[in-house]
Amino acid sequence: MTVKLKNIRPGVLIIADAKLRLDPGETFETDALSPQMESALSAGRLARMDGGDDKPREESTSSAESRREDITDLTAAEAISRIGVEKDPDKLKAHLAGEKRRTVIDALKKRLTEVEGGAG
Numbered sequence: 001m002t003v004k005l006k007n008i009r010p011g012v013l014i015i016a017d018a019k020l021r022l023d024p025g026e027t028f029e030t031d032a033l034s035p036q037m038e039s040a041l042s043a044g045r046l047a048r049m050d051g052g053d054d055k056p057r058e059e060s061t062s063s064a065e066s067r068r069e070d071i072t073d074l075t076a077a078e079a080i081s082r083i084g085v086e087k088d089p090d091k092l093k094a095h096l097a098g099e100k101r102r103t104v105i106d107a108l109k110k111r112l113t114e115v116e117g118g119a120g
Contacts, residue, residue: 001031002029002030002031003029003030003031003033003048004027004028004029004048004049005027005028005029005030005037005041005046005047005048005049006025006026006027006046006047006049007022007023007024007025007026007027007045007046008025008044008045008046008047009024009045009081010024010081010082010085011024011081012024013040013045013046015034015036015037015040016036017034017035017036017037018030018034018036018037027049043073071083071095071099071104072098072099076101076103076104079099079101079104079107080103080104080107083095083104083107083108083111084107084111086111086115087115088115089112089115089116092108092111092112092115093112095108096108096109096112
């Protein structure tokens, strides 16, 4: 059975065990899911695509959106990447209140300054 998957991250997704490099929004088909593909699906980095309409299934989208709200489960590099595209100062402040990693805190402060137009 062929499965169609899509990178729903805002950045490049590497799936090393399948030798894949996916740009944001890129889709691909596979006959078997590798362990890293399964992990990316459960973490909300990949979405299964329905039949032929090229839209992620609802449960994949909603789980990905709920995971996007919490950066504490991400690696520092992934969290910083996610912060770089965030435009809502309230979300950035909320992340800043709960974050403990120095590199992520620095990225949050920098992005918050950018979003608020230098006022801070």
